[in-house]
Amino acid sequence: MSKTIVTWLLFILPVAMGLFYVKHIVQNLEEDLAALERSIDVDQEEVHVLKAEWTYLSRPERVKTLASKYLDLEPTTSRQIADVQVIPFSIGEGKIMTSSVEIK
Amino acid sequence: MQNRDTEPFFREKQTDKMVKSRLLFITCAFALFFFIIALKAAEVSVFGHDESAKKTAHGNPKIDRAEIVDRNGNLLATNLKIAGVYANPKEIIDVQETVLGLTSALVETDMKSLAQDFKKDTQFVWIKRNISPKEQQAVNDLGLPGIYFSEEITRVYPHGNLLAHILGYVNVDNEGLAGIERELNEALMWGSKEPLQLSIDVKIQHILRDELLTKLEEFQAHSASGMVVDVQTGETLAMVSLPDFDPNHPADATKEQKFNGLTLGVYEMGSIFKPITAAMAMDYGVADFNTTYDARTPLRFARQTISDYHGKKHILTLPEVIMYSSNIGTAKMALAIGTERQKEFLDKIGMLEKSEIEIPEKTAPQYPRKWKDINTITISFGHGIAVSPIHMAKAFIPLVNGGDLHPVTLLKKKDGDLTEAKKVISKTTSDKVRKLLRMVVKGGTGRNADAKGYLVGGKTGTAEKLENGKYSSTKVMSSFIGAFPMSEPRYVVIAIFDEPQQQKKYVRPTGGVVAAPVIKNIVARVGPILGIKPRFDDEAEQELYVNQWLEHAPAIVSAHN
Numbered sequence: 126m127s128k129t130i131v132t133w134l135l136f137i138l139p140v141a142m143g144l145f146y147v148k149h150i151v152q153n154l155e156e157d158l159a160a161l162e163r164s165i166d167v168d169q170e171e172v173h174v175l176k177a178e179w180t181y182l183s184r185p186e187r188v189k190t191l192a193s194k195y196l197d198l199e200p201t202t203s204r205q206i207a208d209v210q211v212i213p214f215s216i217g218e219g220k221i222m223t224s225s226v227e228i229k
Numbered sequence: 230m231q232n233r234d235t236e237p238f239f240r241e242k243q244t245d246k247m248v249k250s251r252l253l254f255i256t257c258a259f260a261l262f263f264f265i266i267a268l269k270a271a272e273v274s275v276f277g278h279d280e281s282a283k284k285t286a287h288g289n290p291k292i293d294r295a296e297i298v299d300r301n302g303n304l305l306a307t308n309l310k311i312a313g314v315y316a317n318p319k320e321i322i323d324v325q326e327t328v329l330g331l332t333s334a335l336v337e338t339d340m341k342s343l344a345q346d347f348k349k350d351t352q353f354v355w356i357k358r359n360i361s362p363k364e365q366q367a368v369n370d371l372g373l374p375g376i377y378f379s380e381e382i383t384r385v386y387p388h389g390n391l392l393a394h395i396l397g398y399v400n401v402d403n404e405g406l407a408g409i410e411r412e413l414n415e416a417l418m419w420g421s422k423e424p425l426q427l428s429i430d431v432k433i434q435h436i437l438r439d440e441l442l443t444k445l446e447e448f449q450a451h452s453a454s455g456m457v458v459d460v461q462t463g464e465t466l467a468m469v470s471l472p473d474f475d476p477n478h479p480a481d482a483t484k485e486q487k488f489n490g491l492t493l494g495v496y497e498m499g500s501i502f503k504p505i506t507a508a509m510a511m512d513y514g515v516a517d518f519n520t521t522y523d524a525r526t527p528l529r530f531a532r533q534t535i536s537d538y539h540g541k542k543h544i545l546t547l548p549e550v551i552m553y554s555s556n557i558g559t560a561k562m563a564l565a566i567g568t569e570r571q572k573e574f575l576d577k578i579g580m581l582e583k584s585e586i587e588i589p590e591k592t593a594p595q596y597p598r599k600w601k602d603i604n605t606i607t608i609s610f611g612h613g614i615a616v617s618p619i620h621m622a623k624a625f626i627p628l629v630n631g632g633d634l635h636p637v638t639l640l641k642k643k644d645g646d647l648t649e650a651k652k653v654i655s656k657t658t659s660d661k662v663r664k665l666l667r668m669v670v671k672g673g674t675g676r677n678a679d680a681k682g683y684l685v686g687g688k689t690g691t692a693e694k695l696e697n698g699k700y701s702s703t704k705v706m707s708s709f710i711g712a713f714p715m716s717e718p719r720y721v722v723i724a725i726f727d728e729p730q731q732q733k734k735y736v737r738p739t740g741g742v743v744a745a746p747v748i749k750n751i752v753a754r755v756g757p758i759l760g761i762k763p764r765f766d767d768e769a770e771q772e773l774y775v776n777q778w779l780e781h782a783p784a785i786v787s788a789h790n
Contacts, residue, residue, distance in 0.1 A: 200757075203680070203753065203757070204681070204682070206682075
C-alpha cells in the first residue's frame with residue numbers, strides 16, 4: 126500500500142514541478158510577446174501618421190509649386206519623346222547600340 | 230475491584246476506536262481539502278492562462294474605417310488620432326489665467342465664451358476639438374490644472390480639395406455622408422480592412438483640376454467640370470467638378486461647392502451631341518461619309534426654324550456637317566433615322582437613365598415624355614434633352630473604342646476582372662466616328678484642342694442656356710468632348726464650362742475658345758504620364774482619312790473659332 130503511494134508520489138512530483146516550470150517560462154514569453162506587440166502597435170501608428178504626412182507633403186499641388194520655385198525644369202513635351210533607335214549613338218567606341226527597346 | 234480492572238480496559242478500547250474514527254475523519258477532510266487545492270492548482274496552471282492569452286492576441290479593436298487609395302496606391306483617405314482639448318471647470322483654480330493661457334496657445338478661440346463656459350456648473354466642457362500637435366504641445370506646456378486632452382480617431386483627406394466630389398466626406402461618427410464614403414459606407418466600415426482602391430490617378434486628377442481651374446478663372450465661369458475615362462475598361466482616371474470644397478471641413482462648404490456638376494448637373498449639351506447622331510445614322514445605315522445634306526436654307530419644322538451658327542450655306546457631306554457643326558445637317562440626319570430608332574439608340578447607350586457610377590450624387594436625364602418628331606430634330610443636336618457630363622463621357626466610349634459600351638466606374642479593375650461590355654455599334658461605325666472626330670480637330674471647330682503628336686479627336690459644343698423660356702446668346706455652356714490618340718483611342722476626355730464670360734471683343738466664349746485649349750493642355754500633360762507614344766508621321770493621319778477629306782472640303786472654315 127505505502128509502496129504504491131511512494132511510487133506515485135515519486136512519479137507525480139517531478140511531473141508537477143515540470144509543469145509549473147514550463148508554465149512559468151510560457152508566462153514570461155507571453156509577457157514579452159505582449160510588450161513586443163504593444164511596441165509594434167505604437168510603431169505602426171507612427172508609420173501610419175508618417176504616411177499621411179508624406180502624402181500631404183507630396184501632393185501634386187505642392188510638388189508643382191515647389192518645382193516651379195526651385196527647379197529649372199518644365200513638363201515633358203511630346204516632341205521630347207522618341208524611340209531609342211532614333212537616337213544617333215556614337216560608333217567610335219567600338220560598340221554600336223542596336224537596341225530594339227521601345228520607349229513609350 | 231474487578232470492575233475497576235476491567236473498566237479501564239474496556240474504556241481504553243472504546244477510546245481507541247473513537248480516536249481512530251476521528252483520525253480517519255480528519256484525514257479524509259484534509260485529503261479532500263488538499264485534493265481540491267491540487268485540482269484548483271492544476272486548473273489554474275493548465276487552463277488558467279486564457280485571459281492573458283486573449284490580451285496578446287493580435288489586433289487592436291479600434292473601429293478603423295478602411296483607407297482609400299488611388300490606382301497607384303497613393304493615400305486618399307485615412308484615419309488619424311487627433312487630439313481635442315476639454316476642461317473640468319470644477320478643477321480650474323484661476324479662470325482668468327486659464328482663459329488667457331488657452332487663447333494664446335490655441336488658434337481661433339473666443340475668450341468670452343470660454344470664460345462663460347468655465348463658470349458653468351458642470352464637469353465637462355469642450356474647449357476645442359481637432360487641435361494640431363503644435364497646439365497640443367502649447368497647451369501642455371501651460372500646465373494648467375483642470376485641462377485635459379482627448380484622442381479621437383478622425384477621417385483625414387491629405388489631398389484636401391483635389392478629390393472632394395469623388396471621396397465625399399464623413400460625419401463626426403465617421404459615417405459616410407457623400408461620395409464614395411457614403412455609397413460604400415457599409416463596406417468601408419464593416420468590410421475588409423484592406424484599403425479600397427479607386428481607379429483614379431492622383432497625378433491626372435491634379436492636372437485636370439489645375440487646367441479647369443485656370444480656365445474657370447480666366448473666363449470667370451460659374452462652374453466647370455471634367456473627366457478622363459479609360460475607353461477599354463470604363464475606369465475613371467480623373468473626375469473634377471468646380472467649385473469644390475475641403476472634405477476635411479465639410480461644414481464650411483457652400484451648397485454650390487458641394488454640388489457635383491459632373492453627375493448632378495443636367496444640361497442641354499448642344500453640339501457635342503452631334504457625333505452621337507452621326508454614329509446612329511451610320512450604324513442604322515441611313516447615312517455614310519458621302520451622304521449630303523442641304524444646309525443652304527434654314528429648316529422649318531412644326532413652326533420652328535433650325536439654322537446654323539457656323540452657317541456655310543452649302544450642301545454638306547456628313548463629315549462636313551460634323552466639322553462645321555451644322556444643325557440643319559444633323560436635323561436632317563435625325564429625320565432619316567426616325568424618332569423610334571433615335572430613342573432606342575439613346576436608351577441603349579445609357580442616355581435615358583441614371584449613371585451607374587459609385588457615388589450617390591447623380592440625377593436622371595431629362596427628356597420629353599412625348600417624343601415627337603420636333604424633339605427628334607432638336608435632340609439630334611443636343612437640345613430638348615438634358616443629360617449630365619458623365620452621360621456624355623460614357624456615350625463616347627463605344628463611339629471610339631470599336632463599339633463596346635462599358636459601365637463607368639470609380640473602382641480599379643483587377644487584372645482578371647471581366648468587364649461587362651455591351652456591343653452597341655459596329656466596329657465599322659466606330660472607325661468612321663474616330664475619323665470624324667479627328668477631322669473636327671484637324672480642320673473644323675476643334676482645332677484649339679490639337680495637342681501635337683497625340684492625335685486628339687473630338688467635338689466642340691456651345692449650347693445656349695434657357696433663360697425665361699428663351700435661349701440666351703450670352704449665357705452658354707461651352708464644352709469639348711474628345712478622345713486620344715485617335716489612331717487607337719485609349720482615353721475619353723470631357724471639359725464643360727458653365728457661363729464663361731466673354732473676355733475679348735468679337736471672341737465669343739465658345740467651346741472652341743474655352744474648352745478646346747483645356748483639352749489640348751490636359752492631353753499634352755497627361756500623355757507622357759499615361760505612356761502614350763506621340764506620333765508625328767503622316768501615316769496616322771492617312772489612316773484616319775483626314776487629309777483626304779480636308780482636301781475635298783471646300784475652303785470655307787472660318788478662322789475665328
